[in-house]
Amino acid sequence: MSTADGIAIQDRFLPDMTCFGCGPANAKGLLLKSYQADGGRTVAEFTPWPEHDNGLGFLNGGIIATLLDCHSATPVLVAAHANGWVAETGLAYVTAGLDLRYRRPTPLRETLTILGELSVSSAEEMTSHVWIEWDGKVRAEADATWKRFRPRS
Amino acid sequence: MSTADGIAIQDRFLPDMTCFGCGPANAKGLLLKSYQADGGRTVAEFTPWPEHDNGLGFLNGGIIATLLDCHSATPVLVAAHANGWVAETGLAYVTAGLDLRYRRPTPLRETLTILGELSVSSAEEMTSHVWIEWDGKVRAEADATWKRFRPRS
Numbered sequence: 160m161s162t163a164d165g166i167a168i169q170d171r172f173l174p175d176m177t178c179f180g181c182g183p184a185n186a187k188g189l190l191l192k193s194y195q196a197d198g199g200r201t202v203a204e205f206t207p208w209p210e211h212d213n214g215l216g217f218l219n220g221g222i223i224a225t226l227l228d229c230h231s232a233t234p235v236l237v238a239a240h241a242n243g244w245v246a247e248t249g250l251a252y253v254t255a256g257l258d259l260r261y262r263r264p265t266p267l268r269e270t271l272t273i274l275g276e277l278s279v280s281s282a283e284e285m286t287s288h289v290w291i292e293w294d295g296k297v298r299a300e301a302d303a304t305w306k307r308f309r310p311r312s
Numbered sequence: 313m314s315t316a317d318g319i320a321i322q323d324r325f326l327p328d329m330t331c332f333g334c335g336p337a338n339a340k341g342l343l344l345k346s347y348q349a350d351g352g353r354t355v356a357e358f359t360p361w362p363e364h365d366n367g368l369g370f371l372n373g374g375i376i377a378t379l380l381d382c383h384s385a386t387p388v389l390v391a392a393h394a395n396g397w398v399a400e401t402g403l404a405y406v407t408a409g410l411d412l413r414y415r416r417p418t419p420l421r422e423t424l425t426i427l428g429e430l431s432v433s434s435a436e437e438m439t440s441h442v443w444i445e446w447d448g449k450v451r452a453e454a455d456a457t458w459k460r461f462r463p464r465s
Contacts, residue, residue, distance in 0.1 A: 176367040177367050178365060178366055178372060179366070179374060180372060180374045182367050185363055185365065187363035188363055208340075210332055210338055212331060212332055212338065213406075214330050214335050215461075219332035220378075220407050221375070221379070221381050221382065222332060222374070224373075224374050224410065225374020225377065226374070228374045229374065253414070254414055255414055256412060256413045256414060257373065258409075259411070259412065260408070261407055261409060
């Protein structure tokens with residue numbers, strides 16, 4: 160896996176984050192680690208846990224959504240930091256929507272590759288395209304829309 | 313909560329299912345329980361676990377997706393059984409896609425209400441509309457497309 164500096168994007172930008180899917184500080188979470196790769200992409204690998212079953216021996220759709228949602232943050236984080244679009248809390252963007260398509264059964268007992276790239280970006284809103292591959296085939300893919308997060312007072 | 317017979321839809325139709333979100337036989341899963349309610353709707357309540365944080369003190373988007381995906385199965389299950397569209401494995405449909413919108417922050421430390429209803433149905437494909445409410449407001453909503461599952465030989 161090609162990486163810019165060998166440090167996961169989550170560990171570099173959000174080391175104290177407790178997000179269930181990707182927070183380095185959530186010991187009971189999935190601890191997704193994503194890296195910068197060639198061509199402006201980000202890449203992660205993830206091996207599901209036995210309890211992530213969908214009931215048919217494949218990966219649960221909600222866990223697929225969690226992986227894609229969290230991985231979709233990583234091109235956003237990289238672009239936000241490159242452009243200075245950052246917040247004091249560390250996380251300047253939140254997901255507004257996720258359009259998810261399940262293409263093929265996603266295995267439960269294999270290591271999956273998750274890829275992502277930015278499709279649209281501005282200071283106010285970014286969209287990432289993310290997908291899960293195994294055995295050379297796309298298993299699920301999503302477009303995630305991230306909007307600038309402004310805490311409600 | 314109004315229910316047809318007091319038995320959760322998952323317990324009635326899929327008692328041996330190991331799905332992470334709603335399988336009665338997955339002790340490490342979320343164990344979502346959904347019930348038939350008035351007006352053809354289905355309803356569930358769920359209290360998130362502390363580790364389901366999104367990193368900002370609200371519910372993680374992937375767990376939201378899991379709850380909505382699994383709950384979206386329940387109007388499909390009820391309709392499938394009412395029409396005799398069932399499979400020997402118990403689960404005759406799988407999610408083909410989920411179009412998810414995060415409307416407002418979803419609390420992490422409250423009991424959420426999840427509602428669902430069928431919007432389109434045929435033997436081959438059904439669509440459910442599902443949403444999470446708390447404090448009288450929609451927090452997230454999704455349209456889920458379920459297609460007839462035919463195992464690949």
